[in-house]
Amino acid sequence: MRNGPTRPRTGGSTADQATVRRHNLSVVLSHLRDHGPRSRARLAGETGLNKATVSSLVAELVDRGLVGEGETERATVGRPGQIIRLDGEHVVAVGAEVNVGYLSVLALNLRGQVVARQRIALDTTALEPALVLARLARLLDSALVGVTARPVGVAIAVPGLVEADTGVVRAAPNLGWTDIPVVAEISRLLGEPPYPVLLDNEANLAALAEVEAQGLDRGGDLILLTAAAGVGSGIVVGGRLLRGAQGFAGEVGHMRVRDDGPPCACGRTGCWEAAVGLNALLAAAPEHEPARTSAHEPEHDPLPDLERRLADIGERAAAGDERVLAAIADIDRWLTIGAGILVNAFNPHLLVLGGYFAALRPWIAGSLREELRGHVFARDIGGTRVAFSPLGFSGPVRGGASQILDRVFRDPVLVEPVDKPLAQEETV
Numbered sequence: 068m069r070n071g072p073t074r075p076r077t078g079g080s081t082a083d084q085a086t087v088r089r090h091n092l093s094v095v096l097s098h099l100r101d102h103g104p105r106s107r108a109r110l111a112g113e114t115g116l117n118k119a120t121v122s123s124l125v126a127e128l129v130d131r132g133l134v135g136e137g138e139t140e141r142a143t144v145g146r147p148g149q150i151i152r153l154d155g156e157h158v159v160a161v162g163a164e165v166n167v168g169y170l171s172v173l174a175l176n177l178r179g180q181v182v183a184r185q186r187i188a189l190d191t192t193a194l195e196p197a198l199v200l201a202r203l204a205r206l207l208d209s210a211l212v213g214v215t216a217r218p219v220g221v222a223i224a225v226p227g228l229v230e231a232d233t234g235v236v237r238a239a240p241n242l243g244w245t246d247i248p249v250v251a252e253i254s255r256l257l258g259e260p261p262y263p264v265l266l267d268n269e270a271n272l273a274a275l276a277e278v279e280a281q282g283l284d285r286g287g288d289l290i291l292l293t294a295a296a297g298v299g300s301g302i303v304v305g306g307r308l309l310r311g312a313q314g315f316a317g318e319v320g321h322m323r324v325r326d327d328g329p330p331c332a333c334g335r336t337g338c339w340e341a342a343v344g345l346n347a348l349l350a351a352a353p354e355h356e357p358a359r360t361s362a363h364e365p366e367h368d369p370l371p372d373l374e375r376r377l378a379d380i381g382e383r384a385a386a387g388d389e390r391v392l393a394a395i396a397d398i399d400r401w402l403t404i405g406a407g408i409l410v411n412a413f414n415p416h417l418l419v420l421g422g423y424f425a426a427l428r429p430w431i432a433g434s435l436r437e438e439l440r441g442h443v444f445a446r447d448i449g450g451t452r453v454a455f456s457p458l459g460f461s462g463p464v465r466g467g468a469s470q471i472l473d474r475v476f477r478d479p480v481l482v483e484p485v486d487k488p489l490a491q492e493e494t495v
Contacts, residue, residue, distance in 0.1 A: 098110060166463075228315050
């Protein structure tokens with residue numbers, strides 16, 4: 068539900084007025100995000116704020132580099148006004164990811180447009196966490212070279228049990244990490260930046276990105292199943308992530324689905340991700356190793372890049388390779404079993420398959436939808452629609468950057484003025 072404007076109580080304190088003003092700044096900025104460019108008069112009419120207040124709020128948002136004036140609005144009655152639009156030049160939000168085999172960084176401006184992106188292959192499981200994080204800090208620096216806008220935050224995605232409040236990765240078995248203070252270390256490596264550094268589970272952040280990618284409204288709900296070496300889920304209910312009592316919800320890859328299953332990186336057997344993760348597919352249908360040359364840098368090519376691996380699988384499946392097709396069919400079978408459990412438990416509007424599952428769409432889309440009918444108790448899969456992510460492996464970094472942007476839309480005062488301190492305003 069979108070927050071409406073707030074007006075101060077008569078005789079309220081300066082602190083009350085400041086709180087009201089911050090809220091109303093969010094109302095105006097969020098309205099421009101949700102509905103597009105508007106004149107001041109139209110903003111006033113649609114938000115319920117008076118024209119003088121809107122003019123004051125817009126002036127402050129301009130000072131903070133969050134909105135700017137565009138063309139003149141055509142008007143049939145009265146004086147035409149300047150169009151106010153989100154500014155795409157002054158601030159950027161950054162998402163970063165550490166995963167098995169690669170690091171990734173993506174930056175979005177306030178309009179949600181990509182202004183920078185980099186991804187490198189890196190054998191993250193063979194390196195000490197401190198070395199991986201040092202490489203991530205360098206990648207963050209290099210990705211923003213040439214970007215003149217100010218960073219307003221970095222959100223880092225990691226697969227595993229993550230304490231968002233403390234910035235600590237408690238357990239990431241596929242990386243081999245335990246109790247790693249990611250936020251503290253990255254903040255130190257970046258020179259204790261003035262903007263926040265956040266940490267979250269990669270599937271959670273990818274799920275937030277899917278809300279927009281799938282065209283859901285901000286109060287919608289979905290389950291994202293995403294996979295690379297591991298399998299995770301992000302569960303969005305009423306537009307909010309379902310995090311659980313300690314923030315560890317969504318670790319569906321470690322549901323025990325078979326007694327005779329292969330060992331999992333977590334140390335147990337029978338876990339779902341051991342049956343449907345990318346490692347299971349590659350073990351059943353070993354990839355064609357690319358030729359190596361001395362010109363390859365070990366840092367950038369320790370393993371065949373993830374997308375090259377999937378391209379190899381896809382080419383072999385399209386050519387009718389029976390071993391690959393049998394491996395995909397087995398993945399499909401176990402994927403359906405786990406997905407059915409989740410649909411029965413949560414009955415989402417949308418079940419989205421991301422990560423490497425999306426690359427298998429040509430071979431599993433039809434069968435998955437049909438087979439789910441045999442695993443879901445409710446008729447017609449309980450109204451759940453199955454979709455495949457269009458984001459490839461960029462979901463976590465895009466979701467991380469979007470999480471930073473959401474902080475700005477909720478409280479624009481988090482962004483300092485561009486050039487000068489703001490004059491004291493009495494209008495709220």
